[in-house]
Amino acid sequence: MILPGATIGILGAGQLGRMLAVPARQLGYGVVVFGPEGDAPAAGLADHWVRASFEDEEAALRMAESCEVLTYEFENVPAETVRRLAQLRPVHPGAEVLAITQDRLTEHRFIQKLGIPTAPGAAVHHPSELPALMERLGSPARLKTARGGYDGGGQWRLLQPDDAPAVAFRNPPLLLEREVAFERELSVVVVRDTKGKIVPFPVFENQHREGILRCTRCPADIGPLLHARALEIARCLAEAMDLVGTLTVEMFQVGSELWVNELAPRVHNSGHLSIEACSVSQFEQHVRAICGLPLREVELRRPAAMVNLLGEEEHRRLRVAGVEEALRLPDTHLHIYGKGSVRKRRKMGHITALGDSTEQALERALCAAAPIRFVAA
Numbered sequence: 001m002i003l004p005g006a007t008i009g010i011l012g013a014g015q016l017g018r019m020l021a022v023p024a025r026q027l028g029y030g031v032v033v034f035g036p037e038g039d040a041p042a043a044g045l046a047d048h049w050v051r052a053s054f055e056d057e058e059a060a061l062r063m064a065e066s067c068e069v070l071t072y073e074f075e076n077v078p079a080e081t082v083r084r085l086a087q088l089r090p091v092h093p094g095a096e097v098l099a100i101t102q103d104r105l106t107e108h109r110f111i112q113k114l115g116i117p118t119a120p121g122a123a124v125h126h127p128s129e130l131p132a133l134m135e136r137l138g139s140p141a142r143l144k145t146a147r148g149g150y151d152g153g154g155q156w157r158l159l160q161p162d163d164a165p166a167v168a169f170r171n172p173p174l175l176l177e178r179e180v181a182f183e184r185e186l187s188v189v190v191v192r193d194t195k196g197k198i199v200p201f202p203v204f205e206n207q208h209r210e211g212i213l214r215c216t217r218c219p220a221d222i223g224p225l226l227h228a229r230a231l232e233i234a235r236c237l238a239e240a241m242d243l244v245g246t247l248t249v250e251m252f253q254v255g256s257e258l259w260v261n262e263l264a265p266r267v268h269n270s271g272h273l274s275i276e277a278c279s280v281s282q283f284e285q286h287v288r289a290i291c292g293l294p295l296r297e298v299e300l301r302r303p304a305a306m307v308n309l310l311g312e313e314e315h316r317r318l319r320v321a322g323v324e325e326a327l328r329l330p331d332t333h334l335h336i337y338g339k340g341s342v343r344k345r346r347k348m349g350h351i352t353a354l355g356d357s358t359e360q361a362l363e364r365a366l367c368a369a370a371p372i373r374f375v376a377a
Contacts (some may be wrong), residue, residue, distance in 0.1 A: 001292035004028030009067035014075035015337040017042030023284035041337045075102045092244040092290040093265040104175045117259045121177035130161035139176040144175045152371045182252035187270040188234040191285045204270045216270045217305040217358040246286045273352045277304030302354040306368040307360035309349040311342035315376040322371030332368040342374040
């Protein structure tokens, strides 16, 4: 058990690191963040910010020496860096979890090996392989980079093999999947502690646009059998990984089945509404797990919805407009991430709203989000 007074190191200094730092501070921990970002939302809440590349193992090791435990806020941290750090301090989730989830091909094979449904797919090394693979898998298909994709990046929708851009094959192999005709996008966040106890959050229902999460509502509009199956899948994956910390499982509802789409071994955008809507947030629960503290049981206090606030135009200095109008609405909560610059489609903050139903909560969240603008200072 790592008790308050110790320091938690966070690999990554973005908004997820910022939201992890809040409960860490409340529980009495020090915080050090590590990352190359020139615009680091978590830095303002940290005792120290080590600004260096994730490939800079010497800087990472120096940072680890000042911490008792480490974690990460996104899965593009090199697994080898995490392995080196784990020789010095506990890192949760571990490097093997990271190695699975930061490579789509490895992740796809891992899920299939457990007998969990996922979209039919195959590795592709060269454009010449696409015609035969698309004939076997079907059309339309999704071509995905194995590494580095985020918020819809590194993905291409193919109606025919010639739709694949040449740039896609700069770093083969890639994953080709049959596009899934789904009814709903769902996600499950589970937290597993050092003793193997798993506590799930309720199933979230998500809507994406152009690859970016736009809104989440909870509870998801699914029956009890699908809800139980979603939690069962997430538990199975967390146990198979021997995970300590948080795992987010993105799923598609395909008729009466659930197909896993992607895994993220971290706190997740779809779980942001847990801050106001649940008895414990995903961020506090993660801190508890990696420090060996008791996990809290999760209860949904009220139906809730979350809407992301995205940038529309590029500005190096900004101010936030529309705050007064947004905060007039009942049961709404504004989160601004403190980024110093804005660009199109960049996540700048979010709104969470509570209601008597998910429909009412979503309407409130959308109304509160409507006047918010990130404009030039």
